[in-house]
Amino acid sequence: MANIPVKKSAHPFDKTRFEALLNRRFFYAPAFEIYGGVAGLYDYGPPGSSLQANIIAEWRKHFIVEDHMLEIDSTIMTPAPVFETSGHVARFADWMVKDTKTGDVLRADHLVKGVLEARLAGDREVRGLVAQLQKEDEKKKKKKVAKTTAVQLPDDAVDEYEAILAQLDNYSGPELGDLCRKHDIRNPDTDNQVSEPQQFNLMFTSSIGPTGQHPGYLRPETAQGHFLNFSRLLEFNNGRVPFASAQIGRSFRNEISPRAGLLRVREFTMAEIEHYVDPEDKRHERFDEVRDVVLDLLDRDVQTSGSTKTRKISVGEAVTSGVIANQTLGYFVARIYQFLVKIGIDPSRLRFRQHMSNEMAHYATDCWDAEIQNSYGWTECVGCADRAAYDLTVHSNKTGHPLVVRQALKEPIVTERLVAEFNKKVLGKTFGKDAGVIQNVFAELDESRLLEIQIELANGGSTIVTTPDGRDLTLTREAITIERKTFKQSIREFTPNVIEPSFGLGRILYVLLEHNFWAREQDIERGVLSLPPLVAPTKVLIVPLSAKEEFDPLIQEVSSKLRKAGIFSRVDDSNTSIGKRYARNDELGTPFGVTLDFASVQNRTMTLRERDTTGQLIGDIDQVISVLIDLVNGTTDWADACKLLPAYDGIQAVD
């Protein structure tokens, strides 16, 4: 219903024009630009901020409100012991290599990827050229081919490179070093060889307090803030699992050499969910609602076989067949899919890729990334990991604070077993300080040994036990009896497992912009951003014919009526033609525009324009506002609007 038919242009995606638009209209820009900028740091301007705020608002609705999650807001600055325990100090690192002559630093896996991809592209170029020239004579062919700098690769090298790239994330640092040597991979900027890969920790460091004694890190993810508050959250949820906490906030990673715009940055806004679940029951009560959602999956086995071919499969089937480990993981994968498509991601360019074994974070037992295709390739935008009990266990062990669920059992578990009962008085008198030693020895004995002792005591009246330091002590039945006893357990205590969907909002924002960018046939210089009304920075543009004061009361009226309906509009009364003002707002992704002219003042009519079709309708001001509210809220679409209001012939608004 809410989908407006998007008329994407026939032109291929033009990255230069796209980036020029984002920069010109200040969606975002390099931070500290007038100081020369800093790689990997970006500021969002007004349209970028609004787009981000709208994505966040929809995320809150789709996840937090819909599933009654507990939202928290924890600090970024974190004392070092927390990340020592979580494993980040030891393992949250990338492999970097240095140019052996200039000392320039490069990320090892990115270097391998870049060089091999370039070689494959060159190979394709030469092979294409050769095929194309097949019919021309041999001399000419050689000449033309010789002109390109590209090199044709042996067939087996092509296969090898493709296999390496398919499992690139699976290599360790030393393996990346081997690849560089074996395939003579050099720094492409200088053609110099590179050093052996070294680990570089990605956390920004700082220190807390005036004395400099307390080292701290800026969090690289929001997750630890959830885990440390687990006991309080559980109590807030009346002691019950499953439940989820959610947090939206800034995180930091000191990337080695960020070069891919918003896709690899040093400071970014994340949205993370930690869903706590009984490790013995990972079903999800709303799984039926998503069972039939069909996804493009790229599982672990396919990748390790050297392929990147996805298959379409329903979430229900994926969980049943064990491709996705459990219902809760499947539920979130499907909900992630629904969210991304709702805000405007092209579903045909969205896949879920399973992590390979070496690639997985140190805490995860299974992990699926939502990867979205864009001009940089396939980019991870959401991770969805089953972290098992890792985090809660390590923090609990370190601090001594129990991070567990205590659950009253509906039916107590009754067990019978043999236990040793001591006559402490006799034991103390006979053995003195060895009494404790004896009790410890018995606590370690298993059922069959206890049975033997029981028989010995019944038969001979005594038994012999060996202490840890090798002394044999004789106990009589005055000191000890072995009896069968009944035990009733009415509380079950367990560390919950954690399913973690984790969203990189900046990445999602960037690919969303790419997926919705196009240009009209007749005006290829200017772009259009066909953002869904749900996330568009401005929903409605109000265009008075001119900045004359006579339009002011109507502008006030329309914008105030829209505001009351919760719709954010902007007025553009700048001194250019209406057409130019609309074109400018097509670039900002504003889905609807209304024009106020002399007819509006005289007859209270207003025209309504739709961004993608540029179709225009006309009607009474209040009637147009009412249609507009339905369009923005997604309760009607443009086709229906065209039935409600007459088309506008366009004569009136020309200026």
Add this chain to the structure above:
Amino acid sequence: MANIPVKKSAHPFDKTRFEALLNRRFFYAPAFEIYGGVAGLYDYGPPGSSLQANIIAEWRKHFIVEDHMLEIDSTIMTPAPVFETSGHVARFADWMVKDTKTGDVLRADHLVKGVLEARLAGDREVRGLVAQLQKEDEKKKKKKVAKTTAVQLPDDAVDEYEAILAQLDNYSGPELGDLCRKHDIRNPDTDNQVSEPQQFNLMFTSSIGPTGQHPGYLRPETAQGHFLNFSRLLEFNNGRVPFASAQIGRSFRNEISPRAGLLRVREFTMAEIEHYVDPEDKRHERFDEVRDVVLDLLDRDVQTSGSTKTRKISVGEAVTSGVIANQTLGYFVARIYQFLVKIGIDPSRLRFRQHMSNEMAHYATDCWDAEIQNSYGWTECVGCADRAAYDLTVHSNKTGHPLVVRQALKEPIVTERLVAEFNKKVLGKTFGKDAGVIQNVFAELDESRLLEIQIELANGGSTIVTTPDGRDLTLTREAITIERKTFKQSIREFTPNVIEPSFGLGRILYVLLEHNFWAREQDIERGVLSLPPLVAPTKVLIVPLSAKEEFDPLIQEVSSKLRKAGIFSRVDDSNTSIGKRYARNDELGTPFGVTLDFASVQNRTMTLRERDTTGQLIGDIDQVISVLIDLVNGTTDWADACKLLPAYDGIQAVD
């Protein structure tokens, strides 16, 4: 209309109970608590996060949407040169003293304040005791007084201490050192003397990139991110001023020894507005809308005279009489007042205090703080400063990037003045490389000297000029003529001034909680938080009689109907009495509750309860929902709701 009559208890504010409530219901808690915590770092739990999100949402509406501000989102991590230019590296510091024996670090002004306030409190105690015991005999009196550790001060010491406290923010570091010596102020924890005050920079440091070559700071305010983007923002606004940018985000200050809960923290969320205005015209077009707002003002002169007595005055009068420097500053002060009162701050405990000259930040020319009274005293929660052209000027000077407004003049400014015209050929031939020197000399001459030369040339045909290195050169009228010329200036270029309202959201959140906390006469152990529905974390509590499945369809229906109206509800189906569940939600500030019981299932009726009065009404489910929506949106109040729905006698819901 929207105000629900709040029945505050007769009991005085009980801080212990208040803090216990905030902790128990997880409004917020010390971050990393299970690791022993870190002073000045707090995590917000679910109700605290929601309250914060609601305050931010209202802030966006009240400021950004209402005044069409341009929202941005800039980075926290900032390269050092930015804060070197802004002056923060040199001057964003507090004075600290060290305990001369233990080395403990204390903030100097807080030490002076704490010790003098304690002495004054002790003095009042003794004087009160003496007055009370006036009629008892002399021996008893002495005995009783001797029991207290408090000391009575000489009358002139009381006056002196009070004068010091009134202008505490005005002292420099060395002056604070003098005060410590003169009044024997020691570390109250150890009774040791303290060192001379030293400066401690409050910015957290880090370093950007893998080589460690790029020092960075975590921003202590969001403002610089606005200023560095000024040119882009101006262009986005079609080159026009006034306009404002706005940003909500995290900032960091490495406080010396934070001890006042949420009021002094090392990491906090701010909301900042930078309003750019023509320095020659600081009127505000919407000033008339706030002219009659009456404020409690505490101006600079009153404070330097040693008093803290405020006066009530309208914003219009304050601007007219020059107490507040200009309309734009006045407009924002009034808008800040309106915002704070709207979200639930008690207006009788809100004052605006002007900064004294030494206290003002290095960039400001005038500054007013919104101070709110709470159990820690009067706390700055919003600052509203006129930063003049300081920031844009220093960044522009440093980077060479012009941060100016270029304005087409409606009427060009026409001026006439004498100018020297050179015959470059003759000049070059005669003077060689001195030709340039001569032109520079003439460029510096004033109108009257040029007139003299004009006469000399007319009379004698030549004139003599002296070069900067003392040589006299003779110029003839072949080389130079002095003429009167007309100049037309059609563009005016200027650096705008900046008015900056800056909000500490955590402080506002804390005092808001204090102002709305009370306890019922009959149940002093449990608190009530009378938060306005506008900001209350949860608007409606849905209470089914029990967790039985038969209530599920109705729960779903009510919560889904409320959600469609944009109202956030929560279900409490825990296994306790309805009364206890309501009491628990009074502590969370939930303004309304509805109960679903067997009558609901049979007759579709539902009861509605109001938090502050505990009054209950009953009606058809849809009718109750409709009233509820109006109550939450503030379009009706409880008194009116009582006219629409019959009172509920309370028999039905008892369980």
